[in-house]
Amino acid sequence: MPDKKKLFLLDAMALIYRAYFALNKNPRINSKGLNTSAILGFANTLLDVIRNEKPSHIGVAFDTRAPTVRVEKYAEYKANRDKMPEDIALAIPYIIELIEAFNIPVLMVDRYEADDVIGTLAKKAETSGFEVFMMTPDKDFGQLVSENILMYKPARKGNKPEILGVDEICLKYKIQEPEQLIDILGLWGDASDNIPGVPGVGEKTASKLIAEFGSVENLLLNTEKLKGKLRENVENFSDQAIMSKQLATIILDVPIELDIDALLYGNPDKEALVELFAELEFRAFAQRIFKPVTEESTEEIPSEERSDNGDLFSSAGVEVPQENLLDINEVDHNYILVENINTRLKLIRELTKAGSFCFDTETTGLNANDTELVGM
Numbered sequence: 001m002p003d004k005k006k007l008f009l010l011d012a013m014a015l016i017y018r019a020y021f022a023l024n025k026n027p028r029i030n031s032k033g034l035n036t037s038a039i040l041g042f043a044n045t046l047l048d049v050i051r052n053e054k055p056s057h058i059g060v061a062f063d064t065r066a067p068t069v070r071v072e073k074y075a076e077y078k079a080n081r082d083k084m085p086e087d088i089a090l091a092i093p094y095i096i097e098l099i100e101a102f103n104i105p106v107l108m109v110d111r112y113e114a115d116d117v118i119g120t121l122a123k124k125a126e127t128s129g130f131e132v133f134m135m136t137p138d139k140d141f142g143q144l145v146s147e148n149i150l151m152y153k154p155a156r157k158g159n160k161p162e163i164l165g166v167d168e169i170c171l172k173y174k175i176q177e178p179e180q181l182i183d184i185l186g187l188w189g190d191a192s193d194n195i196p197g198v199p200g201v202g203e204k205t206a207s208k209l210i211a212e213f214g215s216v217e218n219l220l221l222n223t224e225k226l227k228g229k230l231r232e233n234v235e236n237f238s239d240q241a242i243m244s245k246q247l248a249t250i251i252l253d254v255p256i257e258l259d260i261d262a263l264l265y266g267n268p269d270k271e272a273l274v275e276l277f278a279e280l281e282f283r284a285f286a287q288r289i290f291k292p293v294t295e296e297s298t299e300e301i302p303s304e305e306r307s308d309n310g311d312l313f314s315s316a317g318v319e320v321p322q323e324n325l326l327d328i329n330e331v332d333h334n335y336i337l338v339e340n341i342n343t344r345l346k347l348i349r350e351l352t353k354a355g356s357f358c359f360d361t362e363t364t365g366l367n368a369n370d371t372e373l374v375g376m
């Protein structure tokens with residue numbers, strides 16, 4: 001039986017912000033003064049997905065500058081957000097160039113958010129036999145989860161990516177169906193999007209109410225079963241609850257076609273990537289992606305003899321078994337603070353006599369294939 005087609009849909013801005021703030025304390029600034037933190041972080045995320053998950057199809061969804069249908073419905077939608085950091089605004093064109101150099105389509109539709117584009121394509125792809133992974137840290141996507149549509153939360157701080165299916169979403173929010181997350185958000189609201197919800201109703205209360213009544217609409221038909229201030233707020237802000245639910249609902253009929261051929265992942269444009277990485281000064285990053293071809297030998301290496309050391313342009317090859325090394329919890333150790341010239345000289349003498357030693361490094365990630373050195 002052939003493998004199921006695997007489509008990854010990436011929520012660009014959520015991943016870009018996440019990458020930028022992950023390196024906020026140690027930003028990557030190149031010689032031209034450009035903060036490349038968001039670009040590098042997004043590139044790492046994209047490469048991790050391609051290498052580790054091996055999607056058959058992939059696309060990256062962006063918001064557009066046009067006012068959205070939600071703003072037309074509620075002028076205060078997302079009005080509380082700070083202005084986009086200038087470093088991110090400057091990084092976005094480079095990130096789009098990076099995506100296009102990977103021959104991955106950029107997906108956007110005026111008046112609709114990336115969430116809506118991803119939701120529409122995810123549902124269409126599901127009916128076409130795809131297993132769909134919505135790559136985002138945004139909780140709102142939980143409402144779309146089904147047997148064949150999953151949330152893929154990227155790895156953080158060395159942890160593995162988190163994949164959320166129907167069971168995980170229902171357990172997290174104590175609901176029967178993932179779609180009921182919309183009802184929870186209708187009551188709870190969403191501070192990041194300036195969706196008001198019902199005053200005094202937080203996540204726990206919203207989950208409890210939807211577990212009991214099933215939906216916002218049914219709750220509003222049974223407010224006599226509530227008590228005190230909760231009943232008063234639900235009744236007084238009933239219209240706001242309905243509006244909040246509508247704002248939180250991901251739109252599934254965006255005017256965009258599921259172009260399976262365009263989403264099919266093939267080989268990146270190596271020349272375009274080399275040129276882009278040179279401009280951004282991602283030297284170590286480029287070296288880990290591209291294997292240099294020596295002048296001494298241009299012989300074609302059989303695919304079964306290749307090793308996949310992060311080269312996006314070679315076949316997977318034979319897996320090399322990993323060596324299991326001891327960590328700090330398994331070996332004797334003690335700490336010495338080097339705080340003056342005498343302790344520094346002593347350290348130098350001991351290192352000079354040592355057969356071998358190592359430094360602990362500060363890097364942009366834990367994947368040795370594509371992380372960048374920050375300090376040591």
